Amino acid sequence: MKMLKFLIIICGFLCLPFQASAQTGSSAPHQLLVVVYGDILTSTNYLPHDQTFPYQLEKRLRITGFEVKVVAMGDPEFTTSTALERIDNLIGRAPDLVIVQLGETDMKRGFSHVGFYDNLLRIIQALKKNGIYTIVMGTKSPSFNGAEYVDKIDTYFKRISANTPVYPYTLTGISGVPDMTMGDNYRPNANGVTTMVNGVYGMVDTGLRWKLDMINKIRLQQRQKR
Numbered sequence: 682m683k684m685l686k687f688l689i690i691i692c693g694f695l696c697l698p699f700q701a702s703a704q705t706g707s708s709a710p711h712q713l714l715v716v717v718y719g720d721i722l723t724s725t726n727y728l729p730h731d732q733t734f735p736y737q738l739e740k741r742l743r744i745t746g747f748e749v750k751v752v753a754m755g756d757p758e759f760t761t762s763t764a765l766e767r768i769d770n771l772i773g774r775a776p777d778l779v780i781v782q783l784g785e786t787d788m789k790r791g792f793s794h795v796g797f798y799d800n801l802l803r804i805i806q807a808l809k810k811n812g813i814y815t816i817v818m819g820t821k822s823p824s825f826n827g828a829e830y831v832d833k834i835d836t837y838f839k840r841i842s843a844n845t846p847v848y849p850y851t852l853t854g855i856s857g858v859p860d861m862t863m864g865d866n867y868r869p870n871a872n873g874v875t876t877m878v879n880g881v882y883g884m885v886d887t888g889l890r891w892k893l894d895m896i897n898k899i900r901l902q903q904r905q906k907r
Contacts, residue, residue, distance in 0.1 A: 711896050712748050713889055715739070718764060718771060719755040719782030719818070721868060722851050723877075726757050732871035737878045738885065747889055760786045761800035768807050777892045778885065779808050782851055784820035784834070794822075794830055798837040805845055814888040817841055818851040818881060846888070848881045
């Protein structure tokens, strides 16, 4: 009987998930918080919960081994101006990583591309100032805004990518593909959301490992001071 219990315990250890590796050796798992700060493209309003971007991303991260919660703090009609106004609410949640996916509403309404860029920069700067790892998902302007407007938006995201991880286009592999979108041929369906998650996942994985490494370094310094 003792031998049987011993074998069960050993089997339990061998069957543990990849969490220890994903946590970069942390002795005590840290509950990570990822916030999706976005508009209609990452909205949780039009899909069943288990098909949404936050849910699918969290599920994949947990399979990898991260102890993580992914939540949405955006709005389907979010403009960069509104997002900037509410940035303190986001920072107050003390997230470890934020995915900024904005611009669709600005582009559709033809808002100033200069204002869009300025708002987005201020959002990114505020997050980084508070030690929050930031990833940006890019957007493209509809052609009806004119060639100059389209080019400016592309240029802005290239500038941002010099200092911040940028997934170039949120709808890569999705836009215009019937099997990836809702009936409007625009909003990602469950398959489209999976494609989005797959596209940005590498950046999120890298960001969380960086965050955990920083947490472990701080813990080590605290132990050395005792």
